[in-house]
Amino acid sequence: MTRTVRWRSVLSSAALLGLAILAFGADHALSQATLVATYALAGLGVVVVVGQAGQIALGQAALVGLGAYTEALLVSASVPSLLAIPVAAATAAAGGALASLPARRLGGLYFGMSTLAFALIVEEALVRWEPVTRGAAGLAVPALQLAGQAVDAPASQALVSVAALIGAMLLCARLFDSRLGRAWRAVREDEVAADACGIDPVRAKLLAFVVGGALSGVAGALYAHWIGFISPEQFGLMFSFELLMLAFIGGAQRLAGAAWGALVIVAIPQAISVLRDALPGELARSAGLETVVFGAVIVAVVLLRPRGLAGGR
Amino acid sequence: MLAVVQVLISGVALGCVYGLVALSFVLIYKATETVSFMQGELLMLGAFAALGLHLGAGWPLAAGALAAVAGTALLGAAFERIALRHAVGRPHLVAVLLTFGLGLMLRGAVASVPAAVQETYRLPLAADVVQIGAVTLAGGQLLVIAATLLIAALLTLFFRATRTGLALRALSEDARIAALMGVPVARMHTLAWALGAGLAALAGLLLAPLTFIHLNMGLVALKAFPAAVLGGLTSLPGALVAGLFLGVVEALAGLMLPEGVKDVVPYALLMLGLLLFPAGFGAGRAGR
Numbered sequence: 001m002t003r004t005v006r007w008r009s010v011l012s013s014a015a016l017l018g019l020a021i022l023a024f025g026a027d028h029a030l031s032q033a034t035l036v037a038t039y040a041l042a043g044l045g046v047v048v049v050v051g052q053a054g055q056i057a058l059g060q061a062a063l064v065g066l067g068a069y070t071e072a073l074l075v076s077a078s079v080p081s082l083l084a085i086p087v088a089a090a091t092a093a094a095g096g097a098l099a100s101l102p103a104r105r106l107g108g109l110y111f112g113m114s115t116l117a118f119a120l121i122v123e124e125a126l127v128r129w130e131p132v133t134r135g136a137a138g139l140a141v142p143a144l145q146l147a148g149q150a151v152d153a154p155a156s157q158a159l160v161s162v163a164a165l166i167g168a169m170l171l172c173a174r175l176f177d178s179r180l181g182r183a184w185r186a187v188r189e190d191e192v193a194a195d196a197c198g199i200d201p202v203r204a205k206l207l208a209f210v211v212g213g214a215l216s217g218v219a220g221a222l223y224a225h226w227i228g229f230i231s232p233e234q235f236g237l238m239f240s241f242e243l244l245m246l247a248f249i250g251g252a253q254r255l256a257g258a259a260w261g262a263l264v265i266v267a268i269p270q271a272i273s274v275l276r277d278a279l280p281g282e283l284a285r286s287a288g289l290e291t292v293v294f295g296a297v298i299v300a301v302v303l304l305r306p307r308g309l310a311g312g313r
Numbered sequence: 314m315l316a317v318v319q320v321l322i323s324g325v326a327l328g329c330v331y332g333l334v335a336l337s338f339v340l341i342y343k344a345t346e347t348v349s350f351m352q353g354e355l356l357m358l359g360a361f362a363a364l365g366l367h368l369g370a371g372w373p374l375a376a377g378a379l380a381a382v383a384g385t386a387l388l389g390a391a392f393e394r395i396a397l398r399h400a401v402g403r404p405h406l407v408a409v410l411l412t413f414g415l416g417l418m419l420r421g422a423v424a425s426v427p428a429a430v431q432e433t434y435r436l437p438l439a440a441d442v443v444q445i446g447a448v449t450l451a452g453g454q455l456l457v458i459a460a461t462l463l464i465a466a467l468l469t470l471f472f473r474a475t476r477t478g479l480a481l482r483a484l485s486e487d488a489r490i491a492a493l494m495g496v497p498v499a500r501m502h503t504l505a506w507a508l509g510a511g512l513a514a515l516a517g518l519l520l521a522p523l524t525f526i527h528l529n530m531g532l533v534a535l536k537a538f539p540a541a542v543l544g545g546l547t548s549l550p551g552a553l554v555a556g557l558f559l560g561v562v563e564a565l566a567g568l569m570l571p572e573g574v575k576d577v578v579p580y581a582l583l584m585l586g587l588l589l590f591p592a593g594f595g596a597g598r599a600g601r
Contacts, residue, residue, distance in 0.1 A: 050406060054404075056406060056409065058409070101584075102583075102584045102585070102586075102588040103587055106587065108405060109348060109405045110542075110587060113538070113539075113542050114584055116538075117580035117583040117584050118580075118584065120535065120577065121581060124576055124577045128572070237535075241413050244406070244409070248406065248410060288420070288421035288422060288423065288424030288425035289421065289425065290421070291417050291421030291424060292418050292421030292422060293421075294414075295414040295415065295416070295417025295420075295421060296414070296418055298410055298413065298414030299396060299411060299414040299415060299418070302407055302410050302411050302414065303399055303411070306399075306403070306407065
């Protein structure tokens with residue numbers, strides 16, 4: 001990623017935010033920006049696993065959920081947020097390691113299966129472990145406290161989440177240029193050749209899931225504060241596929257792609273609600289419209305832009 | 314003791330449905346090396362199509378069921394022709410996203426029919442109860458078990474005794490050499506998706522007497538998926554046996570373990586199975 005490209009994406013994001021403020025009003029636009037930045041942060045976790053290391057993660061939402069629940073429980077026990085967020089990241093990282101463990105020697109598609117199974121187990125556990133998680137009823141989460149101040153205004157929330165995203169992206173850029181990042185790409189291109197060059201593929205893949213889990217865990221912790229209420233079904237299969245889709249749209253191998261992918265994923269429901277107003281009576285009221293459109297977008301993007309929107313043809 | 318027998322038999326019946334859906338996963342995976350994430354939706358669609366033709370259009374149940382299975386199989390073939398063939402030879406992520414997107418479209422389409430969302434339905438299929446000695450069995454369970462045996466026999470016959478079955482087997486051994494030997498690879502891919510979709514629809518019809526027909530009945534595919542993996546992902550008998558095994562274990566877990574454990578048993582077994590038997594139960598611990 002060259003300097004000029006980075007400036008261009010900063011400028012275009014700022015222009016987009018300005019346009020959104022004009023169109024929707026400041027508060028709505030800022031809360032949407034918060035959502036986009038937090039989604040992008042969670043999606044970075046998928047970019048590491050899918051884009052860099054070339055594996056599949058079908059249960060990333062569960063790791064976001066682990067981060068969110070850890071944060072909510074710690075903050076409710078009056079642990080300071082700045083202390084709780086690293087613990088949330090560590091929990092999700094441990095979850096990522098555990099989820100990928102059974103497939104560590106098989107790789108590829110088998111990671112998809114073990115992470116999917118792990119995610120379904122986590123979701124069920126969050127529902128059933130009622131004394132702690134309050135089950136399907138969900139948990140209320142207090143506002144994020146930074147330096148004695150509650151971060152509850154849309155502007156400060158947007159600021160914190162964009163700052164977190166930029167920090168995570170800088171960190172990832174460093175990581176991708178490091179020995180570990182090169183090992184990931186070597187494993188992605190050819191595992192046998194990587195092994196022959198002295199790279200330990202099992203270790204590289206495990207670390208991809210750990211780093212990816214930590215990123216998604218931080219996103220989960222922030223998400224819990226922004227939404228203010230978490231329940232198990234928010235972190236289900238649909239969210240996992242949204243994150244996968246996000247990484248795919250952004251062109252799984254690019255860092256900045258996560259932000260563009262997040263923008264599309266957050267924009268789709270908004271676009272659908274606009275569409276719903278425009279369509280005539282019967283069709284617009286149908287319950288399945290949103291699902292059909294979302295599915296059609298996935299199919300269209302995969303067929304027409306196989307390398308993602310950011311990746312060109 | 315009697316209760317255990319009845320629970321076991323209901324586990325076997327549910328396990329047969331898992332096994333059939335797992336078979337559809339494996340059929341598709343063997344021929345095209347893609348994992349389909351829309352089998353649950355195809356299953357739900359098949360059941361709703363039969364229901365619609367029987368209750369809505371007034372067809373006889375048998376004709377409606379036949380048309381539903383054939384229609385779903387045609388839909389699978391059409392999906393392959395239009396979209397899924399672009400995923401062959403590409404990273405697994407492409408097929409995963411494509412099938413998930415197609416599944417969402419199917420689900421949304423069914424959800425757009427108001428009558429489908431508002432109620433749960435039963436098919437009037439083998440609704441009576443059978444008494445054997447002291448054991449009381451639901452007719453639906455016996456129907457599922459019998460139908461599964463029949464389907465397994467027909468599939469075995471198809472793969473062992475017909476040229477098309479032989480071609481499909483050759484394709485799954487080595488696609489390039491099969492093509493050189495004159496196997497029409499593209500047509501076989503279409504056939505595999507049609508078979509997989511039809512099998513899922515059939516599983517939906519057989520599931521109908523055990524549970525209800527509703528929008529979320531496709532979730533059963535999430536439990537059939539571990540069965541396909543535990544069976545080794547490329548073994549048809551393995552998938553069926555693993556499905557039966559999961560059904561029985563789940564039923565026993567429901568009887569003996571606390572509430573909720575039963576629902577995660579297939580996934581826990583999947584993770585444990587991958588850890589201990591990386592190449593499937595059939596291959597033993599040697600793995601690869």
